[in-house]
Amino acid sequence: MRMSQIFAPTLREVPSEADIPSHQLMLRAGMIRKTVSGVYSYLHLGCRVVRKIEEIVREEMDRQGAQEVLMPAIQSADIWRETGRWDDYGSEMFRLKDRHGREMCLGPTHEEIVTVTVRDEMRSYRQLPKILYQIQTKYRDEIRPRFGVMRSREFIMKDAYSFDRDNEGLDSNYSKMYEAYCRVFSRCGVDYRVVEADAGAIGGSQNHEFMVVSEVGEDALVFCEACGYGANVERAEAARPPESEHDAVKVRTGIRKVSTPGMRTVEEVTSYLQVGPSKLLKTLLYMADGEPVAAVVRGDRDLNEAKLKRALGVRELELASPEVIERVSGAPVGFTGPVGLRERVKIVADWEAVVVEDAVVGANAADAHLAGANYGVDYSADVVADIRNVVAGDACPRCGAALRGARGVEVGHLFKLGTKYTSALGVSYLDEGGVDNLVVMGCYGIGITRTAAAAIEAHHDDDGIIWPMSVAPYQVLVMPLNTQESVQMEVAERIYSELCGYGVEVVIDDRDERPGVKFKDADLIGFPIRVVVGPKHLGDGKVEVSMRRDRSVELVGIEDVAAHVTKMVDRELSVLMPQ
């Protein structure tokens, strides 16, 4: 490919719409352009990267015996109604009607359609197990698209679905996908971590997320370096606090009302009363499936709504409105507490909150709190459970070592669905004994376009992208410094065509630009290897070969350079290849 012809309009300045490195660099390097909010065109270089990642994914899926299929983006509402998700999916689903007024959607995911397709053909245990996958465009009308292709409304995903006779089969396929994912992300050159995650609306029992560690990641993670435990904070378990603390015989101060005029926040109350935030219990009122409930956590903790949902066994959870708060507590927002609520509501207390002695709590009266409150004495709870967010420094729930925190970009997710969809849609097979059994499913996703962005987040510097060899849009750039110098051009053209002959993905910068412009674009686009043909060394019959990653430079004879560079490319690729 010739740089003079390539469709990769680079930008000197950072477009104002982008504020994370990967988004800025994808725009500046001419990889993508936005069409509307959350919808992007992939220009030549961006498209190449996406195809590279797809191909790696394809190879690893095939390696595990998965079969590629391709399912439609346009789906009928009917099959979504069968699982009840037509209504549950809400406004995140792009919906449309055909000319006959039939309801359709642009598929946000493919559990329904793949399950129905399999159901129609599924008869015998002899047809199992199977793993089907596709690499296809997904549509989700995200509330707020952001970070370029990191969270976009139209994006490319690899989604795979396994079908098994039983849980043992599912475990086996799950392990295969787990291994495939490890290999995929290793080959893509990104540093990833596998964490336990909340299953969310998709349901199912066990699930793992593959996260690329990055400051701009939208998920908070904790992991334990001692035992290997890792979890998304929305899922991470808090270690149970020792009971003894609560049972210890101590002189209690006794509960009493204290005036806290206008003090609504934890910060205001604790600084006014001169106590630490861990001595205050905050009480949050939620509407859980339409019923108000009170949740109590320590003042220095964040409530975890996913855990609260689980503790209550409810589907819908949202913070109560100020009107409900005033009605239930009998006081304005900011003074709610577990002692003496006006209305009898279910109280869920974090198991760490109930061991706080002589706690400060809201008095359910304006401008007042209660000090010296104790669980079991002054208040009680209907449920005591782990309902707070784990934070870095907490004890690991497995081994007790201190957890470390990080942020991550979710690039892959594995779910054990079990029979959630096959029971809803009636997918069964006959076993050897002629008995009808439900098929057991798993589903497995990789965000292809998001992985591209994550790779850039992980590999860039002030000058541009530093592509791992495996996913670079092109592997090598040959750069004659001055196209007016016929010797330079001849040498560069020769090296270029030799590299093409070796099967290397190479671009020649044949533009009549000054060297500075070419260097800047080369760094920005991030060709892993750059071959500079310039006047300094041409007299000695040599050219400069340098690595984008560490800026190392070596001089190589013109005759040898194509073979040499080809070896470098192969070496870089083999380093990324597991085993």
Next chain:
RNA sequence: CGAGGUGUAGCGCAGUUUGGUAGCGCGCUUGGUUCGGGACCAAGAGGCCCCGGGUUCAAAUCCCGGCACCUCGACCA
């Protein structure tokens, strides 16, 4: 959906307060000089000032109503 912000040339922005018919830098075109890290000189092209109403002799600027985009939050396989 709640809160905040921004829409002016391909990109980054000024001009809006105080109305007088649009500018700067980069990029682009042509010619020349240059050529190892975003050159210089000269001459050019390029605008529905987001859209629609209104006020006014006159609107990028003031008023009303939309729309789009960005950020934070809520939300989310």
